[in-house]
Amino acid sequence: MERSIRVAVIGASGRMGREVVKTVLRESDMELVAGVSRSSGPIDLGKMVGMDECGVLMSTDIEQALTESRPDVIVDFTGPQTAVSHTNLAIRLGIRPVMGTTGFTPQAIAELDKLCKESNIGGLIAPNFSIGAILMMRFAAQASKYFPNLEIIEYHGDQKLDAPSGTAVKTAELISEVREEIKQGNPKEEETIEGSRGGYYNGFRIHSVRLPGIFAQQEVIMAEPGQALKIRHDSYDRAAYMPGVAIAVRKVMTYSGMIYGFEHFID
Incomplete structure (x- = not known):
């Protein structure tokens, strides 16, 4: 049996982040290993979203959380002011970024694509997952x-x-x-x-x-x-985006390079 995909959620206490946490906890082939929020204390992520406790506490330090939990994928819906820095950090740590935010110029996407290919990991920047x-x-x-x-x-x-x-x-x-x-x-x-x-x-x-x-x-x-x-x-409702997020988490495990647009994952 293949191991589960280890997922960290950035901005986990936000409205989109909470939906992602619930999605990851429900998917049988995924494991929630970290959640990061600058504005939340060390609450259990399962309890935060009204589900059973999962044993994963919220962190306020993204680099520490990613270094210690060693996820395969991050899902990030934080915002354009942090999108590029979070993506660069993930790639540097060998983690596949799934970015549900705007703020990337064509030049930045090209550079991130190069970095992903050099690290032999996949990434996705998607304005919409619906x-x-x-x-x-x-x-x-x-x-x-x-x-x-x-x-x-x-x-x-x-x-x-x-x-x-x-x-x-x-x-x-x-x-x-x-x-x-x-x-x-x-x-x-x-x-x-x-x-x-x-x-x-x-x-x-x-x-x-x-x-x-x-x-x-x-x-x-x-x-x-x-x-x-x-x-x-x-x-x-934000639940409309979650089937797409789950598809993206699985897909980024299968290729190398940064893809712009979720439409590339829809046949």
């Missing part, structure tokens, strides 16, 4: 070949720090791979309120809505004379 959201991105990219006039509207809660969302940016990138840049709208249009037309990306616009009570939604609106097509995905 299988439904990945399908939405794919369908939008496919449809943009026939409906090149489009706009993206994404909706999140008012505490989200980045705009547009990583999912919107990834959607735009996938669309731009198959759609030539065209200038949409009236060439003489003028914003009477700055920013009212949204952010410009490769000829189309991205709009970010931030309101309390909203979780995560995105729609891609496409139109041609006489018709319109809307492709939309709605997430209502």
Whole structure:
């Protein structure tokens, strides 16, 4: 019998981190070996998420926790301000990073890919782990070949720090791979309120809505004379991302290099 995949959760006391802890504890082929949070005391991680005690206490020092627990994989949903440093630390320690946060430039991703390959480990940077959201991105990219006039509207809660969302940016990138840049709208249009037309990306616009009570939604609106097509995905709970996280933890054990985008794991 193969041994379980040893997993450490960074940002374990956060809302996404707690869901990851529960997921790892439930998966028969995974073992939770560490949890890290700067703002939490040494609580048992199982007890923290309302499950049976698991014998793993929260740590506040990421490097010490990873060095002592020796995980195979870290899952990190902390935030863009720590994403690159945490990823570099994991690779230096020979640990496979699964990063569910934004903040990586193309140059940083290329460098991390090189470091992963030199260490012969896999890694993943994924703006979104929802299988439904990945399908939405794919369908939008496919449809943009026939409906090149489009706009993206994404909706999140008012505490989200980045705009547009990583999912919107990834959607735009996938669309731009198959759609030539065209200038949409009236060439003489003028914003009477700055920013009212949204952010410009490769000829189309991205709009970010931030309101309390909203979780995560995105729609891609496409139109041609006489018709319109809307492709939309709605997430209502963080549990929507967990099947994707479990797939990612298993997949990064099987290859070398840093992959950007969970869509590469969906056939």
